[in-house]
């Protein structure tokens with residue numbers, strides 16, 4: 682005799698995104714910094730992980746400064762996924778509910 686049972690739980694699938702491409706237009710440029718600064722005060726982004734340019738697990742003004750430094754002086758590119766879309770390789774509490782430019 683087979684007894685039906687219920688299995689409960691959830692499966693989490695990490696969303697692929699491109700770090701620092703916060704306006705999700707496929708390029709990383711000054712437009713992303715403008716959008717990042719605007720969102721800090723005026724919007725609720727769907728992909729917080731893309732805004733975390735320095736990958737410290739937080740989204741704040743330091744991320745804009747980090748990417749501006751790279752754009753203008755080439756100091757340090759953001760951590761992966763930066764070149765192509767992928768899931769975040771480092772655990773943190775930020776979410777990414779969707780990223781339009783991911784394959």
Ligand SMILES: [Ca+2]
Pocket residue numbers: 701702703704705706707708709710712713
């Ligand atoms: Ca962009």
Ligand SMILES: [Ca+2]
Pocket residue numbers: 732733734735736737738739740741743744
């Ligand atoms: Ca950060």
Ligand SMILES: [Ca+2]
Pocket residue numbers: 736737738769770771772773
């Ligand atoms: Ca991370």
